Amino acid sequence: MRRIRESMSKGRLEAFSDGVLAIVITIMVLEMKAPHQAAELADLRPVAPLFLSYLLSFVYVGIYWNNHHHMFQVVDRISGGILWANLHLLFWLSLIPFVTAWLGQNRFAPTPVALYGAVLLMAAVAYYALERTILRAPGGNPVLASAIGRDLKGKLSLVCYAAAIGLSFVNRWIACAIYVLVALVWLVPDRRIERAMAGREKGG
Amino acid sequence: MRRIRESMSKGRLEAFSDGVLAIVITIMVLEMKAPHQAAELADLRPVAPLFLSYLLSFVYVGIYWNNHHHMFQVVDRISGGILWANLHLLFWLSLIPFVTAWLGQNRFAPTPVALYGAVLLMAAVAYYALERTILRAPGGNPVLASAIGRDLKGKLSLVCYAAAIGLSFVNRWIACAIYVLVALVWLVPDRRIERAMAGREKGG
Amino acid sequence: MRRIRESMSKGRLEAFSDGVLAIVITIMVLEMKAPHQAAELADLRPVAPLFLSYLLSFVYVGIYWNNHHHMFQVVDRISGGILWANLHLLFWLSLIPFVTAWLGQNRFAPTPVALYGAVLLMAAVAYYALERTILRAPGGNPVLASAIGRDLKGKLSLVCYAAAIGLSFVNRWIACAIYVLVALVWLVPDRRIERAMAGREKGG
Amino acid sequence: MRRIRESMSKGRLEAFSDGVLAIVITIMVLEMKAPHQAAELADLRPVAPLFLSYLLSFVYVGIYWNNHHHMFQVVDRISGGILWANLHLLFWLSLIPFVTAWLGQNRFAPTPVALYGAVLLMAAVAYYALERTILRAPGGNPVLASAIGRDLKGKLSLVCYAAAIGLSFVNRWIACAIYVLVALVWLVPDRRIERAMAGREKGG
Numbered sequence: 001m002r003r004i005r006e007s008m009s010k011g012r013l014e015a016f017s018d019g020v021l022a023i024v025i026t027i028m029v030l031e032m033k034a035p036h037q038a039a040e041l042a043d044l045r046p047v048a049p050l051f052l053s054y055l056l057s058f059v060y061v062g063i064y065w066n067n068h069h070h071m072f073q074v075v076d077r078i079s080g081g082i083l084w085a086n087l088h089l090l091f092w093l094s095l096i097p098f099v100t101a102w103l104g105q106n107r108f109a110p111t112p113v114a115l116y117g118a119v120l121l122m123a124a125v126a127y128y129a130l131e132r133t134i135l136r137a138p139g140g141n142p143v144l145a146s147a148i149g150r151d152l153k154g155k156l157s158l159v160c161y162a163a164a165i166g167l168s169f170v171n172r173w174i175a176c177a178i179y180v181l182v183a184l185v186w187l188v189p190d191r192r193i194e195r196a197m198a199g200r201e202k203g204g
Numbered sequence: 205m206r207r208i209r210e211s212m213s214k215g216r217l218e219a220f221s222d223g224v225l226a227i228v229i230t231i232m233v234l235e236m237k238a239p240h241q242a243a244e245l246a247d248l249r250p251v252a253p254l255f256l257s258y259l260l261s262f263v264y265v266g267i268y269w270n271n272h273h274h275m276f277q278v279v280d281r282i283s284g285g286i287l288w289a290n291l292h293l294l295f296w297l298s299l300i301p302f303v304t305a306w307l308g309q310n311r312f313a314p315t316p317v318a319l320y321g322a323v324l325l326m327a328a329v330a331y332y333a334l335e336r337t338i339l340r341a342p343g344g345n346p347v348l349a350s351a352i353g354r355d356l357k358g359k360l361s362l363v364c365y366a367a368a369i370g371l372s373f374v375n376r377w378i379a380c381a382i383y384v385l386v387a388l389v390w391l392v393p394d395r396r397i398e399r400a401m402a403g404r405e406k407g408g
Numbered sequence: 409m410r411r412i413r414e415s416m417s418k419g420r421l422e423a424f425s426d427g428v429l430a431i432v433i434t435i436m437v438l439e440m441k442a443p444h445q446a447a448e449l450a451d452l453r454p455v456a457p458l459f460l461s462y463l464l465s466f467v468y469v470g471i472y473w474n475n476h477h478h479m480f481q482v483v484d485r486i487s488g489g490i491l492w493a494n495l496h497l498l499f500w501l502s503l504i505p506f507v508t509a510w511l512g513q514n515r516f517a518p519t520p521v522a523l524y525g526a527v528l529l530m531a532a533v534a535y536y537a538l539e540r541t542i543l544r545a546p547g548g549n550p551v552l553a554s555a556i557g558r559d560l561k562g563k564l565s566l567v568c569y570a571a572a573i574g575l576s577f578v579n580r581w582i583a584c585a586i587y588v589l590v591a592l593v594w595l596v597p598d599r600r601i602e603r604a605m606a607g608r609e610k611g612g
Numbered sequence: 613m614r615r616i617r618e619s620m621s622k623g624r625l626e627a628f629s630d631g632v633l634a635i636v637i638t639i640m641v642l643e644m645k646a647p648h649q650a651a652e653l654a655d656l657r658p659v660a661p662l663f664l665s666y667l668l669s670f671v672y673v674g675i676y677w678n679n680h681h682h683m684f685q686v687v688d689r690i691s692g693g694i695l696w697a698n699l700h701l702l703f704w705l706s707l708i709p710f711v712t713a714w715l716g717q718n719r720f721a722p723t724p725v726a727l728y729g730a731v732l733l734m735a736a737v738a739y740y741a742l743e744r745t746i747l748r749a750p751g752g753n754p755v756l757a758s759a760i761g762r763d764l765k766g767k768l769s770l771v772c773y774a775a776a777i778g779l780s781f782v783n784r785w786i787a788c789a790i791y792v793l794v795a796l797v798w799l800v801p802d803r804r805i806e807r808a809m810a811g812r813e814k815g816g
Contacts, residue, residue, distance in 0.1 A: 029709055030639060034717055065699075
């Protein structure tokens with residue numbers, strides 16, 4: 001009984017997060033307004049920066065969904081603290097459509113580039129806080145702990161976002177390159193949790 | 205068989221509610237229009253009140269999701285009455301994006317502040333009615349009943365919203381402060397249901 | 409194994425339908441544009457017809473979700489035909505936000521009132537076709553068949569919508585009254601399926 | 613334990629995909645703007661091409677959901693590669709609302725017709741890549757492999773889309789006719805997977 005209730009509880013947290021992430025990833029496309037009375041390929045030129053910013057944000061939200069998915073696979077208990085840490089993460093991710101639109105509509109101008117990085121930074125901080133909340137829960141979570149280890153990738157991302165925010169005002173293309181690079185690093189699927197889980201099964 | 209059907213029934217009610225709440229919480233961000241041809245931080249100043257109203261509403265919808273989640277964990281049977289009481293709650297919550305936009309676009313003017321409180325009040329009334337519908341179902345729900353008790357927090361919220369509506373026209377910042385305070389009180393996770401469930405497990 | 413796969417299949421049909429219905433019911437609220445630079449209660453007057461049409465459509469989509477939910481509780485097998493009959497229903501329901509907006513923006517003018525009825529009629533026809541597709545599936549569905557019986561309520565609704573479409577051009581308020589009345593008749597929870605299922609359990 | 617974790621993992625991939633597809637299929641309707649202060653049937657004439665393009669895209673997204681649904685019924689293990697191949701498919705499908713709006717707003721002009729085909733082509737390529745990723749997973753998927761066979765239908769669709777892109781600039785109505793024909797071919801439910809699964813059950 002206890003087990004069933006807990007897994008259902010986790011199911012709803014996952015379902016709600018999936019819903020928000022699915023909406024976030026899809027409504028961004030609404031910012032790409034199809035030009036009226038303009039049916040040539042050249043008419044799409046103003047949409048190009050919006051498309052590029054959409055592509056970048058799609059990949060980022062995809063990465064968050066992917067990591068969220070992996071992390072909650074090894075979570076058994078959902079506490080009130082975890083619920084709110086998760087909502088905190090969703091709040092920052094829900095701002096991605098806004099900064100993506102600002103970025104694309106102003107063709108990657110320095111301030112929008114910096115604000116984009118600031119939202120990525122806050123989302124990363126929120127993700128880190130969610131991770132800590134799960135690890136600090138009663139009983140802890142040794143599988144997740146060993147999977148994350150010192151979490152170099154996560155900490156390096158924070159440093160990269162912070163650096164990119166500063167560099168936006170020096171050369172905005174360097175900042176954009178950093179966002180693309182960090183995304184590529186995360187695109188490689190995170191095998192740490194998969195490995196740690198496989199280890200638990202062998203050991204158990 | 206009976207048990208499976210009931211839990212599936214509850215599953216769909218939760219899934220539909222999660223869907224609506226996920227959309228409500230996310231489409232509010234669409235009201236924050238990214239300024240075109242305006243790439244300075246100062247250009248975001250008109251967006252600031254929209255951001256603040258978004259933040260407040262995000263927290264409120266999060267609280268409702270959280271409480272909804274806790275309440276339905278102890279519900280076993282879904283009747284037609286519960287389905288409609290739940291849709292009634294979702295109706296009022298679906299109006300939050302509208303009043304949030306009106307609030308933010310008019311920089312917290314008295315009438316929008318009052319209307320915001322009116323929708324919060326109606327949502328709270330609908331939540332209370334949903335609670336009563338669950339408790340009045342055949343067989344009752346002693347776990348929920350003992351968890352809620354006299355529901356001082358719920359009743360006080362109603363009084364606060366009603367007071368804030370009146371106070372909007374005296375000093376709108378007092379009304380806003382009340383909305384923030386009530387939200388903070390609910391942010392503290394409601395341990396009553398968790399405690400009552402733990403009690404049931406020990407006793408059972 | 410067979411049973412698990414089938415119920416998962418049904419689960420996805422329900423989840424997708426819940427998703428579409430949750431979005432349909434929520435995006436309608438986006439048509440109610442909060443007036444800018446207009447913070448008096450009188451400024452909301454142009455929004456009033458939109459609010460009324462939203463309220464009516466919210467109830468209709470709620471009824472469809474409710475009936476869909478009850479019907480699929482007694483469905484065990486999902487065939488390709490059922491998937492498409494369900495998508496056909498979702499297509500007509502997805503047009504409700506459009507006709508709701510046209511209705512509200514033109515303050516219940518005759519042609520929008522008639523078109524609103526036409527979409528309700530097509531949705532009802534699609535629901536009826538879905539019901540028939542389920543009953544015609546190999547093995548049939550005796551529980552659903554006995555629950556529906558001659559389906560007087562369903563057939564009467566079709567007649568009412570058709571009558572309302574014609575009456576829109578005579579007196580649009582009669583047509584609107586018919587939409588409200590039919591909605592009220594359906595609001596009363598449909599106990600037929602619940603009763604038929606209870607019967608099956610006793611008999612089984 | 614292993615089995616439960618895997619099916620939950622698949623459940624989340626399906627839930628997220630269902631969410632994105634449900635939003636894609638529903639937000640397209642937002643492009644059909646209800647005309648203000650225009651309540652005659654003739655006022656809907658500008659909406660007609662948008663309605664036709666919406667109808668075509670609704671059917672296409674429905675087909676993708678349907679095929680996605682059938683394919684994942686025989687998938688047991690979700691790897692990181694499958695997650696990303698699935699997100700890649702969702703990316704191209706998420707562009708359908710944009711090309712649908714461009715198509716409808718420019719009354720099926722040649723370039724929008726070609727771009728519509730290009731997005732269909734990329735989605736089909738992404739679907740094919742997802743299929744290959746599943747088949748290449750450790751252990752393979754003999755049920756899916758035998759169900760797909762040489763996948764003539766899939767490969768012919770790719771050829772048709774490519775042909776239609778070129779033909780858009782010769783005669784756009786031929787290109788549109790190809791899109792409708794391919795959709796009709798896929799509308800016929802794909803019994804290959806159903807048959808292959810039935811075979812597995814008899815054999816197993």
